[in-house]
Amino acid sequence: xxxxxxxxxxxxxxxxxxxxxxxxxxxxxxxxxxxxxxxxxxxxxxxxxxxxxxxxxxxxxxxxxxxxxxxxxxxxxxxxxxxxxxxxxxxxxxxxxxxxxxxxxxxxxxxxxxxxxxxxxxxxxxxxxxxxxxxxxxxxxxxxxxxxxxxxxxxxxxxxxxxxxxxxxxxxxxxxxxxxxxxxxxxxxxxxxxxxxxxxxxxxxxxxxxxxxxxxxxxxxxxxxxxxxxxxxxxxxxxxxxxxxxxxxxxxxxxxxxxxxxxxxxxxxxxxxxxxxxxxxxxxxxxxxxxxxxxxxxxxxxxxxxxxxxxxxxxxxxxxxxxxxxxxxxxxxxxxxxxxxxxxxxxxxx
Ligand code: GLY
Numbered sequence: 388x389x390x391x392x393x394x395x396x397x398x399x400x401x402x403x404x405x406x407x408x409x410x411x412x413x414x415x416x417x418x419x420x421x422x423x424x425x426x427x428x429x430x431x432x433x434x435x436x437x438x439x440x441x442x443x444x445x446x447x448x449x450x451x452x453x454x455x456x457x458x459x460x461x462x463x464x465x466x467x468x469x470x471x472x473x474x475x476x477x478x479x480x481x482x483x484x485x486x487x488x489x490x491x492x493x494x495x496x497x498x499x500x501x502x503x504x505x506x507x508x509x510x511x512x513x514x515x516x517x518x519x520x521x522x523x524x525x526x527x528x529x530x531x532x533x534x535x536x537x538x539x540x541x542x543x544x545x546x547x548x549x550x551x552x553x554x555x556x557x558x559x560x561x562x563x564x565x566x567x568x569x570x571x572x573x574x575x576x577x578x579x580x581x582x583x584x585x586x587x588x589x590x591x592x593x594x595x596x597x598x599x600x601x602x603x604x605x606x607x608x609x610x611x612x613x614x615x616x617x618x619x620x621x622x623x624x625x626x627x628x629x630x631x632x633x634x635x636x637x638x639x640x641x642x643x644x645x646x647x648x649x650x651x652x653x654x655x656x657x658x659x660x661x662x663x664x665x666x667x668x669x670x671x672x673x674x675x676x677x678x679x680x681x682x683x684x685x686x687x688x689x690x691x692x693x694x695x696x697x698x699x700x701x702x703x704x705x706x707x708x709x710x711x712x713x714x715x716x717x718x719x720x721x722x723x724x725x726x727x728x729x730x731x732x733x734x735x736x737x
């Protein structure tokens with residue numbers, strides 16, 4: 388068992404290889420009431436109610452799977468259930484699920500009574516390495532992905548590696564896109580490890596090490612710049628284009644799949660603007676492709692440009708991206724013209 392400390396608005400730990408049963412038992416005993424947010428599948432498969440003591444002090448609230456749960460109507464339902472349960476400031480929420488559930492649960496905790504404690508038990512690779520750590524919580528809206536949200540760190544994150552056993556190859560690979568991102572921006576060793584693992588099955592064998600390394604980078608960056616005034620933006624490598632593609636697909640694409648294409652886009656843009664070497668650009672394609680992740684798209688460019696303009700990373704009318712100078716050396720690409728984006732897009736068209 389290993390843990391990593393995050394210093395945000397308060398200090399908390401990410402515990403790796405911690406069994407969820409004990410966590411639920413301890414959390415339910417240390418608050419007079421706990422509000423569990425999870426999906427029907429997880430509640431049924433893992434018999435969550437069995438580990439809440441006493442069960443009378445717990446409420447299990449079921450949400451649907453996937454990105455569509457990050458919706459104001461679902462949040463409204465959570466607020467109503469919290470009111471019905473009489474959840475007070477000293478009570479806590481536990482989000483058990485993928486990244487959408489931890490983003491939504493964290494935001495429900497941030498907004499209820501102006502902020503109650505919450506704990507994350509991520510069940511997908513993407514949630515373990517990215518969504519559950521960092522304290523950004525939120526929902527989607529017509530305006531864009533994650534535009535409504537709050538910085539509200541969990542009191543603890545508990546990674547139970549057993550959840551990965553039932554994760555599909557598609558979902559595991561989607562999580563690997565975030566791991567690969569971390570490799571390019573900050574930890575080349577991740578890329579070395581993955582190069583010798585050319586199938587999803589073989590990457591699963593080193594999941595714990597990949598998770599530890601990815602969370603370590605994230606924790607370090609978030610601890611230095613919790614509110615994303617500058618440094619933390621490097622974690623958005625591949626995300627401006629990725630978010631646009633994900634939203635265009637009406638969230639049919641997994642976040643990690645859209646980010647995979649976004650990483651290739653950001654690498655190509657870096658090649659054009661700051662001379663990122665072709666061999667590094669090619670390494671993006673080969674690593675992502677090796678796990679069956681998409682590296683190109685045929686979505687029309689116009690709508691993607693509009694969606695990129697509404698992304699959080701743009702400032703005013705200027706489009707800005709995180710690029711790469713070389714391995715482990717991210718660079719801020721400012722004031723990128725639409726013409727250059729179009730030319731870059733042509734290089735990633737299917
Ligand atoms: N919830 C993801 C992050 O804080 O970066």
